[in-house]
Amino acid sequence: MTKTTQTPAEPKAKGKGLTRRRFLQVLGGGAAVLAVGAVLGGPTLVREGRLAINRVFLTGSAPSSPPPKDPFVWFEINAANEATLYIPKVEMGQGIHTSLAQIAADELELDWQTVRVRQADASRGFDPQLIFTFGSTSITALYQPIREIAATMREMLRTEAAAQLGVAAADLTAANSTISNGSQAKTYGEIIAAKAGAWVIPEAAAPLKPDADFKLIGQSVKRVDLRDKVTGRAQYGFDMRAEGMVYGAVARPPRYGATLKASGEGDARSQPGVVDVILREGFAGVVASTRRAAQAALSHLDLTWEGGTTINQAEMEAMLTLPKEGGTLIQREGNVDGATGTVIEANYFTPMAVHAQMEPQAALADVKTDSALIHTSTQAPGLSQERIAAALKMDEAKVAVRAAYVGGGFGRKTGTDAAVEAALLSQAVGRPVMVGWSREEEMQQGYRRPPAANYFRATISEAGDITSVHHEMASGDVLFNPQVGASGGFLEVLLGTDPLAAYGGLIHYSLPAVRGIYHRMEIPVPTAYWRGLGSFPNTFAIESFIDELAVATQTDPFDLRLKYRPADDLGRRYELVLNAVREASGWGSAVPEGRARGLATCYDRGTVVGLVVEVSVNESEINVHEAWCAVDPGLVINPNGAAAQVEGSIIMGLSSTLIEQQTVENGMAVGNNFNTYPLLRISQAPRITVLPINSGDEPVGGMGEPVIGVVPAAVGNAVFALTGQRLRLLPLTLA
Amino acid sequence: MELRINGQTYTVASDAAEPLLWVLRDELGLTGTKYGCGLGICGSCTVHVDGEAMRSCSTPLSTVEGKAITTIEGLATVEADGTETLHPVQEAFIEEQVPQCAWCMSGQMMQAAAFLSNNPQPTEDEIIAAMNNNYCRCGCYTRIKTAVALAAEIAEERRA
Numbered sequence: 001m002t003k004t005t006q007t008p009a010e011p012k013a014k015g016k017g018l019t020r021r022r023f024l025q026v027l028g029g030g031a032a033v034l035a036v037g038a039v040l041g042g043p044t045l046v047r048e049g050r051l052a053i054n055r056v057f058l059t060g061s062a063p064s065s066p067p068p069k070d071p072f073v074w075f076e077i078n079a080a081n082e083a084t085l086y087i088p089k090v091e092m093g094q095g096i097h098t099s100l101a102q103i104a105a106d107e108l109e110l111d112w113q114t115v116r117v118r119q120a121d122a123s124r125g126f127d128p129q130l131i132f133t134f135g136s137t138s139i140t141a142l143y144q145p146i147r148e149i150a151a152t153m154r155e156m157l158r159t160e161a162a163a164q165l166g167v168a169a170a171d172l173t174a175a176n177s178t179i180s181n182g183s184q185a186k187t188y189g190e191i192i193a194a195k196a197g198a199w200v201i202p203e204a205a206a207p208l209k210p211d212a213d214f215k216l217i218g219q220s221v222k223r224v225d226l227r228d229k230v231t232g233r234a235q236y237g238f239d240m241r242a243e244g245m246v247y248g249a250v251a252r253p254p255r256y257g258a259t260l261k262a263s264g265e266g267d268a269r270s271q272p273g274v275v276d277v278i279l280r281e282g283f284a285g286v287v288a289s290t291r292r293a294a295q296a297a298l299s300h301l302d303l304t305w306e307g308g309t310t311i312n313q314a315e316m317e318a319m320l321t322l323p324k325e326g327g328t329l330i331q332r333e334g335n336v337d338g339a340t341g342t343v344i345e346a347n348y349f350t351p352m353a354v355h356a357q358m359e360p361q362a363a364l365a366d367v368k369t370d371s372a373l374i375h376t377s378t379q380a381p382g383l384s385q386e387r388i389a390a391a392l393k394m395d396e397a398k399v400a401v402r403a404a405y406v407g408g409g410f411g412r413k414t415g416t417d418a419a420v421e422a423a424l425l426s427q428a429v430g431r432p433v434m435v436g437w438s439r440e441e442e443m444q445q446g447y448r449r450p451p452a453a454n455y456f457r458a459t460i461s462e463a464g465d466i467t468s469v470h471h472e473m474a475s476g477d478v479l480f481n482p483q484v485g486a487s488g489g490f491l492e493v494l495l496g497t498d499p500l501a502a503y504g505g506l507i508h509y510s511l512p513a514v515r516g517i518y519h520r521m522e523i524p525v526p527t528a529y530w531r532g533l534g535s536f537p538n539t540f541a542i543e544s545f546i547d548e549l550a551v552a553t554q555t556d557p558f559d560l561r562l563k564y565r566p567a568d569d570l571g572r573r574y575e576l577v578l579n580a581v582r583e584a585s586g587w588g589s590a591v592p593e594g595r596a597r598g599l600a601t602c603y604d605r606g607t608v609v610g611l612v613v614e615v616s617v618n619e620s621e622i623n624v625h626e627a628w629c630a631v632d633p634g635l636v637i638n639p640n641g642a643a644a645q646v647e648g649s650i651i652m653g654l655s656s657t658l659i660e661q662q663t664v665e666n667g668m669a670v671g672n673n674f675n676t677y678p679l680l681r682i683s684q685a686p687r688i689t690v691l692p693i694n695s696g697d698e699p700v701g702g703m704g705e706p707v708i709g710v711v712p713a714a715v716g717n718a719v720f721a722l723t724g725q726r727l728r729l730l731p732l733t734l735a
Numbered sequence: 736m737e738l739r740i741n742g743q744t745y746t747v748a749s750d751a752a753e754p755l756l757w758v759l760r761d762e763l764g765l766t767g768t769k770y771g772c773g774l775g776i777c778g779s780c781t782v783h784v785d786g787e788a789m790r791s792c793s794t795p796l797s798t799v800e801g802k803a804i805t806t807i808e809g810l811a812t813v814e815a816d817g818t819e820t821l822h823p824v825q826e827a828f829i830e831e832q833v834p835q836c837a838w839c840m841s842g843q844m845m846q847a848a849a850f851l852s853n854n855p856q857p858t859e860d861e862i863i864a865a866m867n868n869n870y871c872r873c874g875c876y877t878r879i880k881t882a883v884a885l886a887a888e889i890a891e892e893r894r895a
Contacts, residue, residue: 093836093873222832229837230825230844232767232807239766247761291757358771358779358838358872407769407838408872439772640832644875648835651874674776674870683867685876 047329050496054330054518057499058506064141065130070201071153073125074146075108081177081189083110086120089142090133090379091225092406092413093648094704095641098224100142103637106216107150107209109174110188117224121381121402128382131403134414134529136605136702139637143699148205155206156199161191211697218694220640225405237377237404237418240364242432246275248425249294250435251284251303252445255667256525258308260284266302277301278428285421287429291436309524309667316664319521320474322347322455327472327517328496331506334513339468341459344552346545348454348728350537350712351661352476352669354443355530356679359407361415361446362436365422367392372399372423377406379413383484387416388423399423410652411529414484415446440672447483448662448669449530450476450501450523454541464553466564468513469545473538474521475501481528496520504535504709507542508603509564510571525664531652532708535604539709540716540730543600547717548726557599557717558582570603573632573695577601577610580691581630585612595625598718600710606701607633611650611710613686615718620734622658622719624686629707632693634700643690645703650688653711655680658731736800740765741809751797755789756780758796759806767807767841771870778869781842782806788849807841810848823893824848827886835873843869847883856887 067088068074076084085104091097097117105115120126154174161179162169164186171181177188186194211217228234253259263284265277273293278285284301288294363376365388372392378384381401389396406413422435437445452475459467478500479485480492485500497518507514530536550560558578565574578601582588591597594616601610614626629646636642659680662671671677716727725735738745740763749758754773759765759782768791771779775790782791783805812820821829824847834840843866850865851857857865862883871879 093834095835222829223834226829226832226834226837229834229840230807230821230828231811231819232765232841234837235766236838238770239760241764241766290753291761292753356872358777358836358870359769406836408836410872436770439774644832644835644878647877648874651876652872673774674772675774679870679872680874680876681867681870682876682879683863685874685880688877 050494051329051332053495054328054497054499054502057495058330058502064137065127067130067142067145067149068125069149070125071149071156072199074120074149075104075153077177077188077192079189079193081187082114082116083177083188084116084118086118086124086126088120088126088131089138090131090403090406090409091119092133092379092409094645095223095638096133096138098221099139099637099641100146101224102216102219102221103143104146104150106214107147108154109176111177112216112221114177115224119403122400128385128401131381132383133379133409134411136704136706139699140606140702143637147208151206151208152202156202157188157191160195161186164191164194217637218635219638221638223641234405236359236362236407237364237375238359238362238407238436240375240404240434242364242366245364245432245434246287246289246429247291247294248285248287248422248433248435249291249298250421251298251301252441253305253308255305255308255310257667258305260303261306262304264302266300268297268300271297271300276429278425280424283424285425287425287433295438311524311667312665313663316451316523316525317349319523320349320451320453322453322472322474322519324472324474324519327519329515330497330502330518331471331514331516333511334468336468336470336513336515339459339513341461341467342552344458344460344548346456346548346728348537348541348544350452350540350730351663352451352525352527353449353530353656353660354446354662354677355408355410355412355448356443356677357408357410357412360437360439360442361413361418362434363419363422364432364434365419365426366432367423367426370398373402374400374419374423375402375404376419377413378403378416378419379406379409380416383414384416384419387420391420391424392427410531412446414529416484417446439674443662443672443677444669447481447526447528449536450478450527452476452501452534452537454538456541456545458545458549460549460552464555466511466549466553469507469511470515471505471507471542472517472519473502473505473541474519475534475537476521476523476525476527477501478528478533481526483526484528500529500533503533504538504602504604508566508570509546509561510567511564524667525669531649532604532705535602535705535709536653536656539600539602539604540712543602543710543713544716544728547598547600547713547720551720558587561599561601566603570608573608574601574603576693576695577608577630577632580693581610581612581628584630584689584691585628587612596718596722598714598716598721600713600717602706602710604706604709607631607703607706608701609706609710611707611714613714613718615715615722617719617723617734622715622732622734624654624684624715627686628689628691630691630693631703631707632695632701633703634696635694635698636692637699639692642692642703646690646707647688649705649707650711651680651685653708654684654686654715656730657712657715658684661731736796738799738804739802740804741806747796749796751795753796754792755782755794755796755799755804756791759791765806765808769838769841771839771842776868777839777842778846779839779842781845781869783845783849786849786852788846807845810844822848823889824851824883824886826889827882831878831882831885833875833878833882835875839869839871843871843879847886851883851887851890855890857883859884
């Protein structure tokens with residue numbers, strides 16, 4: 001690994017994160033500008049206000065809830081000196097239970113062999129909103145707070161040990177879950193067991209240990225959850241069981257937006273195994289003794305659906321045609337209209353795709369008269385709690401949501417449908433009800449990655465310099481999905497964009513003139529969060545077009561990116577990443593016969609990424625043989641875990657690059673199981689080399705998503721180098 | 736109907752047409768075997784029937800009566816004193832840190848274990864061919880290749 005900076009003894013105070021308060025201040029300021037603009041009838045002010053607000057959304061980190069200050073809420077140590085760490089993020093395969101635990105254990109000086117990790121929840125005093133696991137933000141949001149809380153507990157133990165031993169605290173050191181001065185020692189467990197009276201949490205934050213003393217941070221500590229996962233013991237939402245449990249299934253609309261006009265029981269109630277039929281306004285469900293019986297009985301209901309969309313694929317793609325008039329300005333550097341030179345234009349298109357996480361969404365609900373307990377596979381226990389409480393017409397405080405292990409998230413487990421359905425059915429029958437969606441329900445009735453189009457018009461001077469890039473993007477929504485995101489007037493008017501679909505749409509290269517315009521397309525097909533949000537289509541388009549400009553200016557793709565690398569520290573990080581991946585991939589050296597290499601890079605969620613792939617083509621088939629990926633999130637907590645995230649992003653990105661697309665016909669998605677919507681297989685996976693880079697002394701970027709968007713661009717660029725065909729539509733298909 | 740699963744005998748009341756997957760999960764509480772597609776495509780539900788890998792989501796109960804069924808819960812060996820010895824495949828999957836979410840991993844490991852029992856010293860191409868009908872959405876494929884090869888080595892060492 002590359003370590004390029006000196007390690008300071010004391011990590012500096014952190015001010016980079018966007019606090020909820022700061023976020024609201026910015027929004028308020030933007031709203032004021034927009035309101036003034038609207039009152040004065042000034043489109044200029046509206047434009048300027050939106051530019052400022054979108055900038056915050058596209059460059060700032062997400063607001064996060066404050067973590068509890070009491071260390072004993074986080075860390076339990078019993079008399080046998082075994083530690084239990086409660087981790088307020090959901091484990092969905094990204095290894096977060098391990099990486100957050102190793103940060104805490106390092107700062108608290110725990111013996112790693114004694115550490116056990118448990119999912120934190122509201123019953124221990126953790127705000128469900130804090131547990132929301134999204135946006136590759138878990139490490140950047142919690143690195144500093146967890147260290148401070150762990151350091152505070154370490155110092156409390158040291159002070160208490162001094163009192164119990166009758167020695168000076170300054171002479172005591174903490175290591176391996178023990179406090180000692182060389183001659184006398186007490187384990188943490190003994191200190192806690194012998195403590196008389198209540199612990200007092202000091203006002204002042206305890207000093208953090210010097211980075212040079214790290215024992216676990218930066219190490220490839222093995223995952224804490226794998227023993228349970230390889231033996232089948234780990235329990236996911238779909239695995240939750242309760243005494244007297246029955247199974248629920250819910251009727252689905254034949255077209256998006258269709259509503260249940262009328263419903264009757266038909267002969268559903270007399271079907272084998274049926275316990276109850278539950279009909280409500282706009283809702284029809286069956287509860288039965290087995291899952292199959294519940295699903296089979298649905299077809300015996302007497303249902304009349306009304307309305308909804310009949311949109312088909314061609315109509316949807318026509319909505320995304322670019323360039324367009326209007327739109328919302330999201331980026332403006334220099335004067336694009338004043339730029340001159342040879343004009344180069346290109347259009348890119350990214351289709352809809354589903355998450356296809358291997359575990360469909362599922363929940364077990366036990367709803368009593370005055371309380372509800374729901375176990376579910378969720379990234380968002382807080383949102384689940386809100387939606388369940390609203391559906392049950394119950395006080396939120398009486399609804400407890402427990403996040404189980406998640407069998408793949410990728411944004412899809414922000415959905416709350418299965419949990420709400422299980423809760424409604426349980427309330428109706430007075431028994432615990434399990435709802436686990438079928439693959440077909442999951443692929444058609446959930447939400448999906450929106451379709452997106454990108455248009456570029458660049459100018460190149462006679463000297464071969466890029467003088468301007470004009471970029472327009474059109475996309476279905478990500479944030480403004482009423483099921484899982486924000487809905488309604490104010491924010492939509494304020495922004496003029498869907499900021500999460502526009503994510504990744506800023507061009508970070510230092511160019512004389514750049515303009516970005518976003519066109520919000522409200523398509524009648526449910527779309528929302530998918531790994532990387534807008535970064536996937538936007539990085540595909542930008543990094544492919546940059547390659548077009550490299551070809552047009554006859555510049556090596558690495559040299560072009562270095563020439564226009566961002567100013568200041570980000571440029572330094574681009575250099576580190578580009579140089580690392582250039583060297584590792586042997587860029588410029590001979591490529592095996594019939595193969596070519598392609599490059600793409602990006603700056604996403606604080607992380608700088610460089611990816612080189614090596615491809616061949618066999619008639620119409622594109623094969624990816626090798627991938628080298630350098631990633632710089634500032635500081636890597638667990639190199640092997642980080643590598644796993646990179647490998648996974650490359651594989652999932654390749655699946656979208658080469659295979660996946662979901663279309664819509666007559667108002668419903670086509671492709672509802674793996675026979676009609678296949679995924680990438682092991683035989684199509686390249687060899688992958690990951691180069692984790694530490695460009696600083698703290699984690700400033702995420703790892704779960706930043707790599708996904710460069711994959712289609714690097715592959716497309718390699719295919720161009722090999723065949724001369726520029727492929728601008730996903731999945732990439734050779735002519 | 737009587738079923739022999741992981742060396743134990745269970746009496747089940749399910750319909751003969753019921754897929755083995757849902758009997759395991761919902762009637763017997765053996766939830767280590769996972770649902771993925773219901774079509775026998777993704778491989779998440781793979782179990783062993785008389786030592787061969789089978790897709791339990793598309794295996795009717797009637798076809799497995801009297802046969803020896805092994806699920807992920809029965810892959811490791813448990814001694815009389817409760818000591819659990821992982822199967823070489825399980826050990827290798829931990830050693831190589833293969834699983835991410837791990838929903839597909841019971842199926843991956845059952846597929847790999849059955850394959851290695853028939854082909855104890857496979858080539859990389861044979862491993863890829865054997866594992867090619869098991870989806871992993873988290874993208875653990877490169878590690879699966881390495882781990883199956885390592886599992887073969889571990890098994891070889893244990894035999895020695």
